[in-house]
Amino acid sequence: MYHLVLIDAASQGAVTISSEKLADISGVNAAQVRKDLSHLGTYGTRGVGYDVKHLLGEISRELGLTQNWPVALVGFGNLGHALANYQGFDERGFRIAAIFDVEKKKVGERVGDLTVGHLDDLEKVLEREGITMAILAVPGWTAQDVADRLIVSGVRSILNFAPVVLNVPDEVWVRKVDLSMELQILSFYSQRK
Amino acid sequence: MYHLVLIDAASQGAVTISSEKLADISGVNAAQVRKDLSHLGTYGTRGVGYDVKHLLGEISRELGLTQNWPVALVGFGNLGHALANYQGFDERGFRIAAIFDVEKKKVGERVGDLTVGHLDDLEKVLEREGITMAILAVPGWTAQDVADRLIVSGVRSILNFAPVVLNVPDEVWVRKVDLSMELQILSFYSQRK
DNA sequence: TCTTGTGAATCAATTCACAGCT
DNA sequence: AGCTGTGAATTGATTCACAAGA
Numbered sequence: 001m002y003h004l005v006l007i008d009a010a011s012q013g014a015v016t017i018s019s020e021k022l023a024d025i026s027g028v029n030a031a032q033v034r035k036d037l038s039h040l041g042t043y044g045t046r047g048v049g050y051d052v053k054h055l056l057g058e059i060s061r062e063l064g065l066t067q068n069w070p071v072a073l074v075g076f077g078n079l080g081h082a083l084a085n086y087q088g089f090d091e092r093g094f095r096i097a098a099i100f101d102v103e104k105k106k107v108g109e110r111v112g113d114l115t116v117g118h119l120d121d122l123e124k125v126l127e128r129e130g131i132t133m134a135i136l137a138v139p140g141w142t143a144q145d146v147a148d149r150l151i152v153s154g155v156r157s158i159l160n161f162a163p164v165v166l167n168v169p170d171e172v173w174v175r176k177v178d179l180s181m182e183l184q185i186l187s188f189y190s191q192r193k
Numbered sequence: 194m195y196h197l198v199l200i201d202a203a204s205q206g207a208v209t210i211s212s213e214k215l216a217d218i219s220g221v222n223a224a225q226v227r228k229d230l231s232h233l234g235t236y237g238t239r240g241v242g243y244d245v246k247h248l249l250g251e252i253s254r255e256l257g258l259t260q261n262w263p264v265a266l267v268g269f270g271n272l273g274h275a276l277a278n279y280q281g282f283d284e285r286g287f288r289i290a291a292i293f294d295v296e297k298k299k300v301g302e303r304v305g306d307l308t309v310g311h312l313d314d315l316e317k318v319l320e321r322e323g324i325t326m327a328i329l330a331v332p333g334w335t336a337q338d339v340a341d342r343l344i345v346s347g348v349r350s351i352l353n354f355a356p357v358v359l360n361v362p363d364e365v366w367v368r369k370v371d372l373s374m375e376l377q378i379l380s381f382y383s384q385r386k
Numbered sequence: 387t388c389t390t391g392t393g394a395a396t397c398a399a400t401t402c403a404c405a406g407c408t
Numbered sequence: 409a410g411c412t413g414t415g416a417a418t419t420g421a422t423t424c425a426c427a428a429g430a
Contacts, residue, residue: 046412
């Protein structure tokens with residue numbers, strides 16, 4: 001979150017930023033910001049604040065975003081399409097490096113300079129390219145199967161859009177984005193007024 | 194999350210489910226499940242577990258999902274397209290009730306039995322239809338402006354896909370889905386091994 | 387015997403508050 | 409005078425552990 005806010009601050013020409021400003025924009029407490037940032041080292045200057053560019057660099061380094069990570073996208077349906085065409089990954093440290101689907105009519109479609117591959121080639125391509133992150137945008141009923149294959153092929157992090165809880169070994173990290181669940185949470189709060 | 198797991202359990206014909214089973218599937222502690230569910234009332238039976246259908250009904254009621262909430266979708270780009278065509282909202286308690294975009298060539302496109310409207314008509318339509326939830330799938334630089342207009346029109350919950358932190362009054366709830374941030378979190382953990 | 391519901395205990399996150407540096 | 413960095417205090421969430429019900 002701070003990475004995002006700092007990108008924005010830098011683009012607006014800010015040279016330094018205080019924990020209070022950063023906290024306001026991020027919607028958290030200023031002490032929280034300072035405590036969080038102190039875990040990276042002591043990059044602030046008392047009486048002044050944090051140097052925006054320097055802090056952005058340190059956070060990027062800590063997050064491992066000084067390179068662009070290759071990510072595999074599995075599932076080229078509605079959501080897959082949207083993700084494949086999403087322009088925002090690059091500046092945040094990622095690039096879609098391979099796309100897969102099972103449907104024959106989707107295989108061979110081109111997106112930028114990528115070609116959609118068949119799911120059968122998943123293992124081969126992932127291992128060849130050394131890809132360890134994947135976005136799972138397939139229907140729920142097939143998500144676990146695909147996840148298992150991803151893991152066998154060396155994937156260690158999965159961003160899961162299927163509305164199922166994936167079962168994975170300890171060394172694999174999963175984050176789940178469930179659009180309906182987000183709406184449910186919102187509607188619950190709304191009701192409470 | 195329990196709502197989702199219970200839908201799945203019910204579809205597989207489970208009649209009762211224990212807190213331990215529910216916890217395993219959800220990836221949390223069994224005591225956590227019982228404490229969470231106890232907030233809804235005492236719907237479990239000692240020695241047996243929870244009645245799946247009954248519990249699903251109670252959770253649905255608590256979450257306000259016994260009806261299908263109308264949701265406005267603003268932004269009919271890649272992501273907007275994907276969301277508009279997403280089939281999963283219905284069973285989770287929502288329906289896209291209106292779609293808006295600024296681009297003339299998108300206005301008038303049809304999705305199911307909806308027609309994409311122009312952003313200029315936002316206020317009129319939202320008020321007429323009594324819509325209080327919105328999905329924001331517009332570029333970051335315009336997200337705050339659109340959010341302000343949504344709020345004026347009576348929207349009280351926003352699901353924000355734009356990679357910016359929205360500034361909203363206290364009575365408005367926002368949830369943010371930042372795809373790049375999810376990947377960043379994953380890559381951070383990956384690096385740590 | 388099995389499993390819930392829940393106080394008590396533990397663990398973790400957040401915020402306060404201020405010394406100390408610029 | 410302004411703002412960081414951080415112990416201490418507080419608040420909140422999670423887990424334990426067990427009495428009690430089916």
